[in-house]
Each structure stands twice: as C-alpha cells, then as structure tokens.
Amino acid sequence: MRIFEPHAHMFSRITDDYERMALSGVRAILEPAFWLGQNRTSVGSFIDYFDTLVGWERFRARQWGIHHFCGMALNPREANDPRVNKDVLEILPRYLEKDSVICVGEIGLDDITPIEEECFSAQLELARKHELPVLVHTPHRDKKRGFERSLAIVKESGIALERVLLDHGNEETIKITRDSGCWAGFSIYPHTKMDVDRMVTIVQQYGVEGMMINSAADWGVSDPLRVPRTCLALELAGVERDVIEQLVWRNPVGFFAQSGRFDPADLERPPNVDRRETFDGNSVLRGQDPGRY
Amino acid sequence: MADGANANAIAVVERRLAEATADNGWWREALDRATREGAAALPVLFPALARRLGRGLIGGGRTAEPSPDATGGEVLVDLDVWRVCDAAGFVLLRACTAITSEQAVDLFLHGDFEERTIVMRAHALRPVDPGTIALFGEAQRTNTSTHFEALCCDHNLPARACGVADFGIDDVNRMVVKAAFMDLPLARMFGVEEHANAELSRMLQDLATEREAAGRTVWQDTDRLVGLAPTRGTLLRLLGGLEHGSDGRRLRAAEALARQSAPDLLPLIEDRIARERVDAIRAQLTQLAGKWKGS
Numbered sequence: 001m002r003i004f005e006p007h008a009h010m011f012s013r014i015t016d017d018y019e020r021m022a023l024s025g026v027r028a029i030l031e032p033a034f035w036l037g038q039n040r041t042s043v044g045s046f047i048d049y050f051d052t053l054v055g056w057e058r059f060r061a062r063q064w065g066i067h068h069f070c071g072m073a074l075n076p077r078e079a080n081d082p083r084v085n086k087d088v089l090e091i092l093p094r095y096l097e098k099d100s101v102i103c104v105g106e107i108g109l110d111d112i113t114p115i116e117e118e119c120f121s122a123q124l125e126l127a128r129k130h131e132l133p134v135l136v137h138t139p140h141r142d143k144k145r146g147f148e149r150s151l152a153i154v155k156e157s158g159i160a161l162e163r164v165l166l167d168h169g170n171e172e173t174i175k176i177t178r179d180s181g182c183w184a185g186f187s188i189y190p191h192t193k194m195d196v197d198r199m200v201t202i203v204q205q206y207g208v209e210g211m212m213i214n215s216a217a218d219w220g221v222s223d224p225l226r227v228p229r230t231c232l233a234l235e236l237a238g239v240e241r242d243v244i245e246q247l248v249w250r251n252p253v254g255f256f257a258q259s260g261r262f263d264p265a266d267l268e269r270p271p272n273v274d275r276r277e278t279f280d281g282n283s284v285l286r287g288q289d290p291g292r293y
Numbered sequence: 294m295a296d297g298a299n300a301n302a303i304a305v306v307e308r309r310l311a312e313a314t315a316d317n318g319w320w321r322e323a324l325d326r327a328t329r330e331g332a333a334a335l336p337v338l339f340p341a342l343a344r345r346l347g348r349g350l351i352g353g354g355r356t357a358e359p360s361p362d363a364t365g366g367e368v369l370v371d372l373d374v375w376r377v378c379d380a381a382g383f384v385l386l387r388a389c390t391a392i393t394s395e396q397a398v399d400l401f402l403h404g405d406f407e408e409r410t411i412v413m414r415a416h417a418l419r420p421v422d423p424g425t426i427a428l429f430g431e432a433q434r435t436n437t438s439t440h441f442e443a444l445c446c447d448h449n450l451p452a453r454a455c456g457v458a459d460f461g462i463d464d465v466n467r468m469v470v471k472a473a474f475m476d477l478p479l480a481r482m483f484g485v486e487e488h489a490n491a492e493l494s495r496m497l498q499d500l501a502t503e504r505e506a507a508g509r510t511v512w513q514d515t516d517r518l519v520g521l522a523p524t525r526g527t528l529l530r531l532l533g534g535l536e537h538g539s540d541g542r543r544l545r546a547a548e549a550l551a552r553q554s555a556p557d558l559l560p561l562i563e564d565r566i567a568r569e570r571v572d573a574i575r576a577q578l579t580q581l582a583g584k585w586k587g588s
Contacts, residue, residue: 047403054405097340098405261344 001231001245004028004252004267007135007167007187007214008224010057010068011049012037017217017224022064024228028267029061030256032071032105032135035078037219043087046074050091054098065270069256071105071135072096079119080111089122096130102259103127105135106167109146109153112139117153124157133163133258135185140168140193147173151180163258168216170194174206183255187216188226196226196233203234208247212255299368299418302356303387306372306418309351310380319345320381327388332396338385339400342378343407351375360420360453369449369483370417382411383418397424401431406439413443421454429460433467438475446477452484466493469518473500479514489521498526513545520549528555535565540574547577556585 003026010018010031021029031053040046053070061068072095074088095101104127109116127134136154139146147166154164166177167185170193177184186194186202194202199213217224227248234244253264314320319341326334353372360366386392400412413432416425429451432444445451445468455465465488472482479485497519501511516534519527531553534546550562562582569575 051403058406094336094340094403097337099340099344099407100405 001025001228001241001248002027003227003231003248004030004256005214005224005227006030006165006212006252006256007032007185007216009034009216009218010061010224011052012219013217013224015060015063018061018064018066021224021228022066024225025231026066026228027270028067028069028253030069030071030102030135030252031057032103032137033073034075034106034137034218039081040078041083043084043091046084046088047091050095054095054100058100062271067262067267067271069100069102069262071103072098072101073105073107073123073135074119075106076108076110076116076120076137076139079116080113085115085119089119092123092126093130096126096132099261101132102256102261103133103135103165104130105165106137107134108137108150109139110137112142112146112149117149120150120153121157124154124159127163128157128159131260133165133255134159135165135167136182138166138168138173143170144172144176147176151176151182154182155180165212165255167214168193171198171202174202178206178210182210183251184211186211186213188213188223188230189216190221190223190226196230199230200233200237200239203239203243203247204237208243208251210251211247212251213247299358301358302353302368302370302372302418305353305356306351306375306380306383309353310377310384313349313351313377314346314381317346323381324384324388327385332389332392335385335389335396335400336403339382339404339408339411342381342385342411343376346377346381348376348378348407351377351380366453367449368418368453371447371483374447375414378407379411379414383415386415386419392424394423394427398427398431401428401440406437409437409440410443413440416444417448417450421450421457423458425450425454426458426460429454429464429468433464433471436475438477441471441475442477442481445472446481447483449482449484451482452488455488462488462490463492466490466496469493470496470500473497473512473515476510476512479518486518486521489518491522491524494519494522494524494527498524498530501530513541516542516545516549520552523553528553528558532558532561535562535578540571543569543571544574544577547574547581551577551581551584554585554588556588559585 005026008029008031010029033053050072058068072092074085079085104123107120107123136150138150161181165183165185168187169177169184174184186199188194188196188199213227213230215222215224215226231244231248257264323338327338355371357367357369360368401409404412416428428444432441435441451465451468454460455462469485497515501515504511516531531546531550534542537543559582562578566575566578569578
C-alpha cells in the first residue's frame with residue numbers, strides 16, 4: 001500500500017521514524033509548518049526552522065526513499081504573539097516560492113481571537129497570490145464553532161474551496177466540511193483527536209471522497225505509523241484496497257498536486273538516493289556502510 | 294561591473310537565456326521587477342528560477358576574457374555546465390545595480406538546493422567582491438558537493454579571488470584540500486595550478502599518507518600538484534609512484550617527475566625504463582632521463 005502522509009511534523013521525529021514509515025509504505029510526506037512545543041521569541045527562529053524544512057528534512061527523508069514536501073505558514077498559536085507575528089508574515093512570500101513548498105499551512109484558528117483571524121485571512125491571500133492550496137488547522141477547543149468560523153473566513157477570502165483542506169476533523173465536523181466543498185482531514189492520534197476505530201466507522205458511513213487521513217505526528221504523544229495502522233484496520237473491516245489507496249494516496253496526491261509544484265508521476269519512484277551524500281557536512285551516517293541496510 | 298569586461302561570456306549567457314525564455318511572461322516580469330526593485334526582489338524571484346525556466350544546459354563552451362575587477366588576469370568559465378536557471382540568476386544579479394555581501398550570503402543561506410547552486414555558479418562571471426569572499430566561507434562549510442563545485446569548479450574564480458580582501462593563499466590551500474577530499478578533478482579548478490605552493494604540497498601529501506594508511510583511494514591529482522611545488526618527501530613519493538601497480542598512477546608520477554631535477558637519481562629512472570611495459574610511461578621516463586643527463 002502506497003501512502004502519502006499529508007500531515008507529519010518530522011522536524012520533531014527521529015531518523016528511525018523515517019525508516020519505519022518507509023517500511024510501512026509511506027512514500028511521500030507533507031510537513032506543515034507549525035508551533036515547536038515552545039514559543040519562539042524572534043523571527044530568526046522561524047527562518048532557521050523554515051530553512052530546515054526546505055533543506056535538511058528533505059535530505060533526511062530522501063535517505064529512506066521518501067519524497068518530502070512542506071507547507072509554510074505562521075501557525076495559529078503564534079499568530080497571537082506580537083513578538084513574531086508581523087515579521088513572520090513578512091518573510092513568508094520568499095518561502096512560499098520554494099519548489100518543495102506545496103501548500104500554505106498550517107493556518108487557521110486556535111483560540112479564535114481577532115488577531116488569529118487577521119493572520120488567517122492574510123495567509124489565505126498569500127495562498128491565492130502564490131497559487132497554493134491551503135491546509136487549515138482547526139481548533140481543539142470549541143471545535144465546532146471554530147470550524148464554522150474557519151469556513152466562513154475561507155469563504156470570505158474567495159479562494160476556491162477545492163483548494164482548502166480543513167484538518168483535524170471529527171464526527172461533528174465532517175458534514176460541515178462535506179457540504180462546503182472543502183477537503184476533510186482527520187488526524188489519527190493514540191489518545192486524542194481521532195482514533196483508528198472511529199475512523200473506520202467514518203469511512204464506512206461516508207466513504208472516502210474528498211477525505212484524507214494523517215498522523216499529525218509531532219513532539220507529543222503521537223504515532224507516525226497511525227496511517228498504515230488505519231489502513232490495516234480498514235482492510236480488516238472489509239474496505240476494499242482500492243478505496244483505501246484512494247484515501248491514503250490518490251486523494252492527498254490530487255489535492256497537493258493543485259500546487260503545480262510536482263508531477264504526480266514523479267512520486268511513482270523514490271527520489272534520487274545516494275546515502276553517501278551529505279547535507280552541510282552531516283551525512284547522518286553513523287559509520288555504517290551506506291550501501292547496506 | 295566594468296564596461297566591456299566579460300563581454301563575450303555575458304553575451305553568450307544573455308543570448309542563450311533569451312532563446313530559452315522567449316515568450317516566457319514570468320521571466321520578463323521577474324527581470325523588470327529586479328531592475329525596478331533591486332536586490333530586495335531577489336529572495337522571492339530566485340526560488341522560482343529552476344521551476345519556471347528549467348534546468349536545461351545553455352552550452353557555450355569555455356570563454357577567456359579580461360577580468361572585470363581589479364584582480365587583473367583573465368576570467369575563465371566553462372559555460373557548458375551552466376543551466377538556464379543559472380544564467381537567469383546571473384542576469385537577475387546583474388540587473389540589480391548593487392548587491393551587498395550580506396544580500397549575496399542571504400540568498401545562499403536561505404535558498405533551497407537549486408537557489409544555492411545558482412547563487413554560487415553565477416558568481417563565476419561577477420567581479421570579486423566581499424560577497425564572493427563570504428561565499429567562499431560558506432562553500433568551505435558545506436559538504437554538499439554541488440554547491441562547493443558551483444563556486445570552485447569549472448571556472449577560475451578561486452584563483453582570481455586569491456589575494457583579494459581576506460581570501461589568501463591559505464584559503465586557496467584549504468579549498469584545494471577540500472576538493473581533494475571530495476575527489477574533484479584538478480582540471481575543473483581552472484588556474485589553481487598557478488597557485489601551487491610547498492605548504493599545499495605538504496597538506497596534500499599528508500592527506501595521501503593518511504588515506505594510504507587506511508587503505509583508501511588517494512586523490513589522483515596529488516602527484517601533479519605536488520610536482521609543481523615540491524616539498525620534503527615529494528621526490529620520494531613520486532619515485533615510489535613509478536613502482537605502483539596502477540598504470541595511471543605511474544604515468545602521473547612520471548609526468549610530475551619531469552618537472553623535477555635530480556640527476557643523481559638517473560640510475561633509478563633507467564632501471565624503471567627497462568621494466569616499464571606501458572609505452573606512454575616509458576616515453577615519458579625516457580624524455581625525463583634525457584633531460585637529467587643533459588643537466
């Protein structure tokens with residue numbers, strides 16, 4: 001089973017996770033820019049993080065035959081922080097032009113504040129200007145109202161709704177998303193957000209049209225193998241393999257290909273892999289023979 | 294940039310770029326914007342160059358022209374390695390009347406893989422300035438061979454920059470040793486041979502000894518470069534090379550010995566001529582023996 005993991009914060013994961021994901025069928029990853037577990041106090045920290053996403057993480061993923069793409073954004077949490085928000089918005093245009101940047105994200109609402117809404121709207125405009133689809137983070141608190149407000153802001157922006165992915169959905173939000181024409185994302189977590197069994201039920205009830213699932217793996221309790229685990233659960237529940245592949249491959253590939261920044265045919269084979277290569281002096285190799293696994 | 298300097302190379306780059314970007318509206322707008330806004334526009338324009346204009350080679354061969362800066366000498370560039378996006382990067386930089394050192398380094402540091410390559414390669418046709426020197430520092434820090442090669446190979450920028458500002462012969466030496474470490478051919482570093490020196494020979498010989506002790510391959514241009522500026526141990530290393538099992542290594546040792554003068558060692562050369570089975574090497578050694586006999 002080929003998997004396009006449409007939301008994983010690999011910045012926070014160890015290299016072994018890349019190997020385990022590759023062994024489980026993950027062939028491409030979208031890493032949206034987000035909060036790093038600790039608030040940043042200057043734009044320089046964002047710049048270094050963004051450079052890592054377009055450079056180092058791409059290189060690290062390629063070591064395991066995984067295509068790495070990313071989203072760029074001022075995340076909703078730090079949109080509230082006057083120490084960084086304006087400066088990050090100013091540097092974004094440069095990063096939104098990078099080859100491996102295939103969406104604007106994660107943007108959206110967290111505490112549902114006026115400044116979050118302002119930054120959300122500004123970044124929707126950037127998405128239009130740079131012709132990129134959008135990955136929208138939806139609030140974990142006051143979820144339904146936040147979801148509806150997010151959708152209203154998206155509609156006000158005038159961006160084509162089929163270019164918008166409303167992420168972190170659940171049973172309460174799926175109908176709203178479906179009716180809107182946006183894509184629906186579900187983050188499968190070990191304990192919170194959405195779990196494997198509930199996801200199976202959703203697929204059985206709604207099908208997989210306009211839908212994708214992700215692990216949203218990050219620095220907290222999360223599991224980068226939640227998508228392959230869900231694939232297995234879906235198969236055991238009787239969902240046809242072709243339907244599962246639509247959910248975890250064709251849907252995310254189709255959505256992010258709207259960026260025009262990659263050819264889906266290129267994902268049919270691994271990126272160029274030369275494990276003797278280095279990135280800024282760091283080979284990731286720890287004395288092992290690069291030709292042997 | 295001084296008027297007329299690099300004129301032929303720049304004309305080739307501009308002509309090939311114009312051919313490749315005919316009817317490309319994005320490129321026309323990008324060039325207009327760089328001309329209008331200057332260096333401030335480059336961080337947004339550079340990321341799209343490879344994607345919008347492609348990576349096709351422009352061709353054009355090797356050019357040699359007077360240097361555009363105060364360094365004197367010639368600018369040597371092999372345009373056969375330049376791609377359309379490299380040419381576009383150069384033209385954008387040129388369209389901005391002033392690029393500060395910080396701006397040049399910023400384009401490299403915050404660029405992705407292609408942007409970094411473009412920034413480095415484009416500097417081969419630019420006057421040496423503080424930005425160039427700063428980029429040499431970045432090249433020395435990276436092990437991404439593509440970026441190192443873009444700034445140090447297929448042109449004579451390092452040789453041309455030697456002596457400018459803080460970029461001295463020690464820096465050139467460290468760069469050459471890094472190239473040796475990365476196994477890049479000397480033939481791609483135009484003009485570096487002219488900067489051969491005894492300290493560089495010592496560094497290269499030490500690297501070779503270390504590699505040999507580890508049973509690893511030795512940079513194949515070691516003999517050639519140390520032969521240009523022999524130091525302690527050079528003659529013995531070259532003589533030892535004549536007994537090597539590799540035909541290539543013996544030939545390179547023989548060629549490097551041709552630059553030395555050690556008539557006392559003539560019997561050793563004659564002994565090797567008698568046993569050498571490769572015609573080209575034997576001819577080289579015979580010529581060497583004739584030279585030493587006459588000296």
